Structure formats: structure tokens, C-alpha cells
Amino acid sequence: MSVPRSSVPLRLPYVLCAVLVLLLTGCGSGGLFGTEESAALKGASGASGVPGPPRTAASSPEASPVPSPVPPRQIPGLGPRTRAAIPAGTRQALVVTGEAMDSNRSTAVLYTRDSPTADWRAAMAPWPAHNALNGWTDEHWEGDLRSPVGVFTLTAAGGRLDPPATAFPYDLSPDFKVEGEGFHGEPLEGSFDYVIAIDYNRLPGTSPLDHTRPLGDERGGGIWIHVDHGGPTQGCVSLTEDRMKELLGLLDPAEEPVIVMGDAQSLLR
Template sequence: MTSSIRRLPRRRLLGTHCLGIPAVVLALSVTIAGCAGAGAGARAGAGTGAGAVDAARSADVGTHAASGNEVSAESAPTLTPTHTPAQLPGLGTHTLSEIPANARQVVLVTGQGRNSSASQVVLYQRTGTGTGTGWEPGAAWPAHNALKGWTDDHHAGDLRSPIGVFALTDAGGLLADPGTKLPYDQSQGFTIGGTGFEGEPLAGSFDYVIAINYNREPGTSPLDWTRPLGTGKGGGIWLHVDHGGPTHGCVSLEEDHLEQLLRTLDPDRHPVIVMGDAESLER
């Protein structure tokens, strides 16, 4: 049975997940679109998640409904940066230039290494007004990314997370809306089973998800299957509940941390995610 809270328009609701899931062990709802591996690198609109749903649908394991909307991508004209924000640690000139001028919330995901699946997430919120204002950091949370680390040129099934800056506009999950201001789609389509790369159970991984706008259509459910950059570039890159192991391309957080993030993100503050390994983000 599927109930919807602030139900979003859907089309071709079929995808893959960003969980570390061998296809032979997946026990998924056929409609789940998850963090499956898709990928054009950050600078070209990269990003994918672990794709359990696509694994069930095709060989493209690891691509969920994230959109090819890296902030600097041509497909996201509304996110064109006009100035460089100050006081976001660990970010180089190129990365900073991709952050849109109107962004007042930045989810910074810093990977431990190019080939590492371990990372850290910090939410920064812009204080004051004008271009000279600073950023207030929240707590630092441990996270997982893709099994093989990061890439600037993500493709479906490469088991790497895309590097880049992407808008965060839509959320959903198996559980009811926890109180987010983002459009939220509650659906049984977020059901998942099976085990991950380290044998950990995947059940509950999609209790809450936030779609990362890599190769997806903004303003739709995370389950939407639209891939503006084509299926080869992957998609379905999500922030979702951590299952204790690497993903196919998504970023995963402990459930209480993800719930806090959902309650804090505000579309009026134009939230974006900046993600990649530490060395790449310093460019």
C-alpha cells in the first residue's frame, strides 16, 4: 500500500539504488529507484548512487533517480554561480566557483581518499547577508560513499560517487515525512532487502532519502526514472540511511543524522551538496 505526503509528479518510476548490493541478493520493490551508479564527473554533471532497483531492472547496478543537475551543468541554469562564497573549509577556487550565489545551505561531503568509501558530512549555513558573509558549521557526521571512491566522470555501474556541486530539491522515503520543508514522497517503492558489499542487511536504507540532482529531473519524486544526460551517465544518486557499508554511488548517513538534515534543509535557502574526496575538492 502506498501513501503520499505532498506527492510529487512521477514518470517512469524505475531506477537503481546507491547501496552496495550484488544483484543476485537483491529483494526489492520493483519500483525503487535508488543510489545506483551513474556518472558524469562533478564538473560535467556527475553523480550516481548504488542502484538496487536498476540491478533488478537492468545490469546497471547502482543508479538512482538523482538528476544530471550538477550546479555548474548546463542543465541547471537556475544554479549559475555569480560569486565565490567565503569560509567553506577545504574547498579550492574551482569548487567554490560552482556554488551558486543564492545558496545559503551547503552539505559538504569530504571523502577520506580518492579510492576510499569513508567520508564525513557537515552542514554549513550562511550567516548574514551580502557576499562577505561567512558560513556556520554544524556537527560532523561519519558517512559512506561508493565502494571504489570518487570520480570526475561517473558512469553507471562504476562503483564510484560523482564529484561535484548539486542542488538538493526533493526527498522521500518508506517512512512518513519527518517534518522536512522539501517536497516529500512517501511510498512503498522505497522498500529494499538483500545484503550489501560487506554482507550487511539493506532493509531500512531507504526509510529516508534526499535526491541529489545529478542526472535527474528536479521537482519530481526521487523514484522518477528520467535521465536528462542518458542512462549511461547513471542517476539515482541519493543521500540515504547508512547500512554499515559502501554504496554503489550514493552517500549514506546514520538515520537520526539524515532525519536532522531533512528537518533543517529549506528550499528557500537553496541547499546544495558539495561532494568529493578531499584532494579533489581543494582544486
């Protein structure tokens, strides 16, 4: 007696094959992983599914580095202490540099800047100048024949002759007269035709002829910039007449001008 064939056993191989295909392909197109796992895998290995190189900080875009601010250009030949003595608002500085502590020969240069934070620049070529017979000193005394080292304001001018065009308060007076001879026998006449008072041991803003001495008479006074007579001075700084007239035309009280004066070594401090 033959046993009839069942239809179920005949379909079993096909069912098993279908189940095997589903196990291998999963429920969607994500392969062996679910949709979320597949997406995560693609994100880590790239769109192609092939793992890419590890991401480093160098491969990430970065902002360009911000350059450091450039400090303003300073007046050459001046050390930190001398520069610090120049008032913050000053925009004109006449720098008189002596050849040596005991020398009576100097060089003068006017420096200017557009604002307290701008670069200093030379407003003119160097001018030859004279200072006191015995040179320079950090502590000036009456009769020592030395010019005081330091930074001093310039606030008033005067002279025996009519002034050139100048913004400075100018005291025109016949009392700006001098006679006699200098240390080398040169005539002193005309030395005070134009003067600019240096505010050493004096009241700023007053006439150069004002004899008030806040530090006392023994500390000297009457230190001016005046017309050069061809030799050393008793304590002043001197420039040729044409340079004096040019300087008076350049200086402006609104720029808070100063004179920086001393031998080269002292100014480097």
C-alpha cells in the first residue's frame, strides 16, 4: 500500500530558503543591522561603507590666528626711564643729545606724533647745538656750568626781536639783551634775540624773564633754548638763529611740547 505524498513536506525547502534570505538581509536595506545601527555604521565609515581615516583636530577648520598688536614706534636713543618721563599727552618732543657727559656739543631733533598712541617720527633733520661748558648733570647747581639732564616742558618764549609766526606765548622785550664774550672769546650779543624757556626750576607759562625759582636760587635757573653764539653756554641749549626761528614756528602749546635733554648715555636709562 503506497503512502500518499503530503504537500507540506514538499514546500518545506522553499520556506526554509525564504527564512534564510530574511535572516541574511534583515527587515530592510540595512543588512545585518537595523536601520539606526546601519546609519551609525555609515556615519563612522563613510557613505561607501568603507572605514575612513580617523578625524583629527588638524583636519577640522579653525579660525585664523589674530596677530599681536604692534607697539608704536618710539623715539630712538631713549631708555625706558626717559621715555616714561615724557607726559602721555605730549605730541612734540625736542630731543637734545650730548656727545658725552663732559661735552658741550649736542645734536637736536624735533619728534612729533599724531596721537598719544601713534608712532613718533622725526619732523626735521638733526641740528647742531651747544650746551653748557662742562657738559651735563643729573643735579644742577648754580655756577656748575652744566646743563640739567631730564625731560622738561616748554610753555613760553620771548626775545628782543619780533617773533616769527608762532603759536607760543611770546614776550617781546628789550630786556632780552646780553653783552660781553663767551668762553671762547666770541661775542654774546644777539644770543637772546629769540629764546624758549625750559621749565627747569621756574613757573611754567610765565615769561622767560620771570626769576621765580621754586627749588631755590642755589639750584640755578634761567635755562633757555636761545640763539647760538658759536660756543658753549653756562647751562642753556643754543641753536643757530635760523633754527631758532624754525623751531618757534613748529612748536605748538596744544601739542604739549617738551625738551628731552642730556648726554647720550644718560638718555638711554
